[in-house]
Amino acid sequence: MNRLIRAGLMFGNLFHVHSPALVERYNRALHHLTGKRTALTDFYIDLSGYSPEVGDELDDPLYLNHKGVNRQFILLSVEQRTAPLLSVKFSTSKTILQKFIAENEAALFALTAKDAVAGELVNSVYDVSQPKRLFDIRRITIDADTTGGTVKDAAKLAEMVDRFRDSESGWYDDVLIAEMIGLAGKTGDVVRNPVKLKVMSFEQRNFWTAHFGGLYVFQDVEHPAVIAPAGKDGLDDLPLKHVYDATQRNQIAHFFQLNGLTQTILEARGIKSAAILRQKMDFILIDAVAGQEGVELTGLTRADLRRLARQHADHLPPEFHTLGQLVNWAENGGAFPNIDSADPVYFYTLRAADTSDAPLVNMLLAQLAPKDIRQLFICHKDLFYTTYAGWPDAKRAYVTDFLEREYQVDKAGVRDAHVWSCARSSGATPAAQRQKTAPRSGPHRGCRAVGRRDVEEIGYGRTCPPDSYRVHRPVGDLCLPVALFPRCPQGQAAPRMARGAAGPVAGRLYG
Numbered sequence: 214m215n216r217l218i219r220a221g222l223m224f225g226n227l228f229h230v231h232s233p234a235l236v237e238r239y240n241r242a243l244h245h246l247t248g249k250r251t252a253l254t255d256f257y258i259d260l261s262g263y264s265p266e267v268g269d270e271l272d273d274p275l276y277l278n279h280k281g282v283n284r285q286f287i288l289l290s291v292e293q294r295t296a297p298l299l300s301v302k303f304s305t306s307k308t309i310l311q312k313f314i315a316e317n318e319a320a321l322f323a324l325t326a327k328d329a330v331a332g333e334l335v336n337s338v339y340d341v342s343q344p345k346r347l348f349d350i351r352r353i354t355i356d357a358d359t360t361g362g363t364v365k366d367a368a369k370l371a372e373m374v375d376r377f378r379d380s381e382s383g384w385y386d387d388v389l390i391a392e393m394i395g396l397a398g399k400t401g402d403v404v405r406n407p408v409k410l411k412v413m414s415f416e417q418r419n420f421w422t423a424h425f426g427g428l429y430v431f432q433d434v435e436h437p438a439v440i441a442p443a444g445k446d447g448l449d450d451l452p453l454k455h456v457y458d459a460t461q462r463n464q465i466a467h468f469f470q471l472n473g474l475t476q477t478i479l480e481a482r483g484i485k486s487a488a489i490l491r492q493k494m495d496f497i498l499i500d501a502v503a504g505q506e507g508v509e510l511t512g513l514t515r516a517d518l519r520r521l522a523r524q525h526a527d528h529l530p531p532e533f534h535t536l537g538q539l540v541n542w543a544e545n546g547g548a549f550p551n552i553d554s555a556d557p558v559y560f561y562t563l564r565a566a567d568t569s570d571a572p573l574v575n576m577l578l579a580q581l582a583p584k585d586i587r588q589l590f591i592c593h594k595d596l597f598y599t600t601y602a603g604w605p606d607a608k609r610a611y612v613t614d615f616l617e618r619e620y621q622v623d624k625a626g627v628r629d630a631h632v633w634s635c636a637r638s639s640g641a642t643p644a645a646q647r648q649k650t651a652p653r654s655g656p657h658r659g660c661r662a663v664g665r666r667d668v669e670e671i672g673y674g675r676t677c678p679p680d681s682y683r684v685h686r687p688v689g690d691l692c693l694p695v696a697l698f699p700r701c702p703q704g705q706a707a708p709r710m711a712r713g714a715a716g717p718v719a720g721r722l723y724g
Contacts (some may be wrong), residue, residue: 216613221617227296228259228289237287237290238329242329243287260286282350283334288321309355334353336354337351343450344447344448351418352415367675368409371474414606419432425441426442427441430438430579434570437455442458442577463553473566475564475578498518498529500608501525590616
């Protein structure tokens with residue numbers, strides 16, 4: 214892991230606590246929340262104020278997250294908003310903390326100038342020893358104040374000021390005036406400079422949790438389900454009917470389709486899909502040849518990668534060859550490959566659709582397609598670090614060098630190009646309300662719907678046999694191939710796509 218740390222790919226961008234004033238404020242907040250203190254005088258903290266060094270000192274990696282629920286936090290500066298969140302137990306925690314800081318930035322800036330702000334992400338569940346308790350977590354409310362209670366005192370002082378102004382005998386109430394003066398000494402002038410933190414609550418319906426081997430819970434969708442990649446053992450009493458593990462690829466693909474949660478990389482607008490698919494081929498190639506005798510992965514060029522692919526072609530997994538066929542189709546007009554959910558490459562060809570759950574879906578896709586090391590690092594860092602530890606040293610060196618060279622220099626650009634574009638909006642249109650008709654202008658204006666997946670017939674493509682027609686799916690002003698059927702006799706309706714709950718056709722992507 215030292216290689217990742219040196220490259221800034223692990224524990225990067227943490228907030229440095231080194232001045233005596235900051236250390237003392239941290240200790241006051243830590244004692245306020247947990248009753249503990251640290252003897253360290255120089256350490257780093259994450260978005261929530263958690264420090265790996267303090268965790269080691271206290272021999273408690275969950276000292277701010279007891280039992281993995283109701284995470285507590287310590288804010289010494291608004292600069293913590295750019296720090297990562299370590300030891301994540303719920304995928305929603307980082308977003309909640311970042312939104313809280315953004316909405317209260319001015320107040321937090323003023324409060325942290327003299328004290329630390331300590332708080333908690335509160336819900337009604339204090340123990341998740343049983344999986345079904347996860348479904349009792351519905352709303353997260355933030356409870357926060359300084360260690361000296363400045364926010365509470367400011368609210369009390371504001372109430373006193375209102376009472377003083379509204380009362381005709383306010384000027385004669387010596388006790389009230391004395392109390393106001395005493396509180397003003399702690400809070401400052403709350404009339405001119407109000408000190409108030411917004412009361413914020415967040416719905417938590419769709420989320421990932423590290424508990425029980427890692428679960429993806431989708432409740433707020435049209436067809437709810439739980440995805441348990443590590444297995445379904447012990448999950449029999451969940452309140453949702455559908456629970457799938459990583460072996461049930463077809464059911465997961467069907468779940469994605471029914472809820473409109475994914476799109477193919479070829480469908481995504483504004484990206485170079487062929488280049489992204491080719492990069493995935495490189496990652497799969499490196500995974501296949503890393504650790505083999507005589508294979509050197511340092512300083513590889515595009516020509517070196519092609520040479521490795523030729524030399525080890527017989528030992529490369531099917532994902533590599535199928536992605537090669539997709540790239541050939543996208544770049545050279547080659548034959549379109551037949552891919553369904555049973556194909557190992559299926560989830561490598563998907564990305565999250567434009568929904569509010571895009572980050573969660575991309576996180577799940579990263580786990581279902583783990584050889585794509587860039588997506589794994591961006592979308593599921595905890596799994597990336599766990600997987601990284603088991604790789605051969607040659608692959609660890611290659612991955613570190615690649616991420617440092619290709620990702621660190623332009624994080625936003627890489628995220629936009631490869632995973633996050635079309636996935637940032639929190640108010641996306643629900644899948645059920647999306648456009649269900651084919652475009653009526655442009656080169657595909659003759660499309661007509663033939664089934665629930667909105668597949669479209671557009672005539673005979675240049676890759677279609679003369680006795681067949683290709684069915685397409687509309688994407689803006691484009692129609693992408695979905696399936697190839699024998700030509701229907703003139704006047705008969707085009708066939709519908711099969712949509713069973715099981716079998717490869719239910720998860721059909723291409724061909």
